[in-house]
Amino acid sequence: MVWDNLRAHHAATADRRFETLLDTARADDFSVTAGEMRLDYAKTNIDTTARDLLFDLLDQTGLAAKRDAMFTGAAINETEGRAVLHTALRNLDGGPVMVAGQDVMPDVLATLARMEDFARAVRDGSIRGQGGKITDVVNIGIGGSDLGPAMAVRALAPYHDGPRCHFVSNVDPADIAGVLRRCDPATTLVIVASKTFTTIETMTNARTAQAWMAQGVSDTGAQFAALSTAADKTAAFGIDASRVFGFADWVGGRYSLWGPIGLSLMIAIGPEAFRAFLRGAQAMDQHFRAADWHENLPALLALVGIWHHQICGYPTRAVLPYDNNLNRLPAYLQQLEMESNGKGVAMDGTDLAVASGPVVWGEPGTNGQHAFYQLIHQGTGIVSCEFLIAARGHEDALHHQHQLLVANCLAQSEALMRGRDLDSARASIADKFTGDELDRQARHRVFTGNRPSVTLAYPQLTPFVLGQIIALYEHRVFVEGVVLGLNSYDQWGVELGKELATALQPVVEGRAGLDGKDASTAALVGFLQRHGV
Numbered sequence: 001m002v003w004d005n006l007r008a009h010h011a012a013t014a015d016r017r018f019e020t021l022l023d024t025a026r027a028d029d030f031s032v033t034a035g036e037m038r039l040d041y042a043k044t045n046i047d048t049t050a051r052d053l054l055f056d057l058l059d060q061t062g063l064a065a066k067r068d069a070m071f072t073g074a075a076i077n078e079t080e081g082r083a084v085l086h087t088a089l090r091n092l093d094g095g096p097v098m099v100a101g102q103d104v105m106p107d108v109l110a111t112l113a114r115m116e117d118f119a120r121a122v123r124d125g126s127i128r129g130q131g132g133k134i135t136d137v138v139n140i141g142i143g144g145s146d147l148g149p150a151m152a153v154r155a156l157a158p159y160h161d162g163p164r165c166h167f168v169s170n171v172d173p174a175d176i177a178g179v180l181r182r183c184d185p186a187t188t189l190v191i192v193a194s195k196t197f198t199t200i201e202t203m204t205n206a207r208t209a210q211a212w213m214a215q216g217v218s219d220t221g222a223q224f225a226a227l228s229t230a231a232d233k234t235a236a237f238g239i240d241a242s243r244v245f246g247f248a249d250w251v252g253g254r255y256s257l258w259g260p261i262g263l264s265l266m267i268a269i270g271p272e273a274f275r276a277f278l279r280g281a282q283a284m285d286q287h288f289r290a291a292d293w294h295e296n297l298p299a300l301l302a303l304v305g306i307w308h309h310q311i312c313g314y315p316t317r318a319v320l321p322y323d324n325n326l327n328r329l330p331a332y333l334q335q336l337e338m339e340s341n342g343k344g345v346a347m348d349g350t351d352l353a354v355a356s357g358p359v360v361w362g363e364p365g366t367n368g369q370h371a372f373y374q375l376i377h378q379g380t381g382i383v384s385c386e387f388l389i390a391a392r393g394h395e396d397a398l399h400h401q402h403q404l405l406v407a408n409c410l411a412q413s414e415a416l417m418r419g420r421d422l423d424s425a426r427a428s429i430a431d432k433f434t435g436d437e438l439d440r441q442a443r444h445r446v447f448t449g450n451r452p453s454v455t456l457a458y459p460q461l462t463p464f465v466l467g468q469i470i471a472l473y474e475h476r477v478f479v480e481g482v483v484l485g486l487n488s489y490d491q492w493g494v495e496l497g498k499e500l501a502t503a504l505q506p507v508v509e510g511r512a513g514l515d516g517k518d519a520s521t522a523a524l525v526g527f528l529q530r531h532g533v
């Protein structure tokens with residue numbers, strides 16, 4: 001019923017130019033400030049009727065109760081029978097969080113303290129490589145065991161005062177070979193990051209790193225650490241328990257940056273800055289739990305997403321950080337959002353009644369402006385855009401460049417909204433063309449406008465603010481998942497490809513025949529074998 005009402009309201013208002021709604025009152029009403037951040041969603045076609053209906057969706061799905069169930073350790077990941085408690089990893093005040101009758105906080109805080117001791121020792125040289133102080137850290141992991149720390153280490157580059165950090169994820173040997181070539185085994189720490197410690201890409205790369213290390217030092221295990229839930233497997237790999245940082249199955253891979261998977265980030269920026277990062281996320285958790293939906297950043301961001309994708313039918317969402325250090329944020333959000341909400345089956349096993357989550361993609365501004373913004377402005381489809389912008393960068397001496405960056409960010413959302421009509425397009429080239437040619441040329445210069453965007457603004461990309469931003473997106477994914485009625489915390493869709501890859505490996509190596517393979521796959525194997533695979 002609410003969905004129908006939303007669709008009807010969209011149909012009735014879709015042709016309206018939303019710019020006409022915009023005045024000072026709307027700019028105030030359709031933006032929310034929480035902590036240090038401001039989310040502006042005034043440049044959308046959402047009006048108060050649409051917004052009220054969207055709030056009805058939240059009430060209809062019992063969001064408040066489901067949110068509380070997540071924070072208090074209920075097994076809301078129903079297909080795997082697990083709690084979802086990445087929030088416990090940043091619950092720095094240590095109030096109890098119960099899972100199956102047990103408080104998980106003592107373990108969480110003890111592991112955090114062990115990570116801090118380890119990170120400090122690596123940074124100050126009391127834990128050393130066999131050739132001296134650790135100069136390089138290589139994090140080997142994939143998916144959630146890579147994208148989070150890789151994104152955050154880049155994002156917080158201005159705070160990076162520890163050893164160099166490298167991230168190896170791809171099973172393509174080009175990845176690890178390229179990194180190891182730049183490192184000295186005698187002063188490198190290898191961190192094997194894998195929740196399950198079975199992921200074939202990570203284990204293959206870890207063994208390659210082990211062999212590389214053995215050529216340079218006598219005790220390879222002394223320069224390895226592991227981040228995993230599987231203590232038996234890390235021991236079997238030869239990593240001493242003192243260098244294993246464990247976590248529980250209630251931390252999903254793509255939500256794991258806050259705990260041991262964040263070790264490389266902690267070594268890079270130091271335990272104090274890492275705590276500030278956790279505190280930022282914790283502040284967002286507290287906001288999400290306490291704020292009324294009208295003032296609730298994650299809820300509003302989720303509703304804007306639902307309006308644009310499930311109601312308006314815009315197929316993709318572009319994340320456009322005007323913050324070069326966030327250049328891995330779109331990739332990080334691709335996993336967070338698409339692996340969480342890219343599902344066609346509802347929690348109860350029935351087909352999803354509405355569209356699953358959107359395609360998420362993006363690149364930092366201003367680079368994207370000189371590449372794909374053409375389509376965003378003049379393509380036949382509409383892309384909902386999400387801009388991120390800081391008031392200040394970290395290069396004080398070049399603040400004028402930052403101001404230019406800000407101007408570009410604001411210009412884009414304005415251009416998307418306003419567009420340029422035929423008359424002004426004509427006027428802009430009237431000195432060059434006349435008659436029919438003027439008309440023809442002018443049409444190429446028309447921007448339809450009326451294209452929506454939201455802008456997330458913050459003072460500066462500090463560890464605290466980054467924690468807030470990432471937790472904001474996590475909770476947005478949660479809200480969207482609840483409204484869509486699916487389980488955001490499993491990922492069965494990645495399994496089939498893994499199974500088939502395992503079966504194809506001996507075929508590719510020529511140890512097994514092509515029986516049962518489809519003709520296309522067989523022909524491709526044949527081609528690759530003829531060319532030396």
Ligand SMILES: O=P(O)(O)OC[C@H]1O[C@H](O)[C@H](O)[C@@H](O)[C@@H]1O
Pocket residue numbers: 142143144145193194195196197198199202253254339491494
């Ligand atoms: O941390 P791991 O167990 O090695 O898992 C790494 C990644 O691979 C899996 O296939 C999942 O799709 C991801 O959610 C996960 O983050």
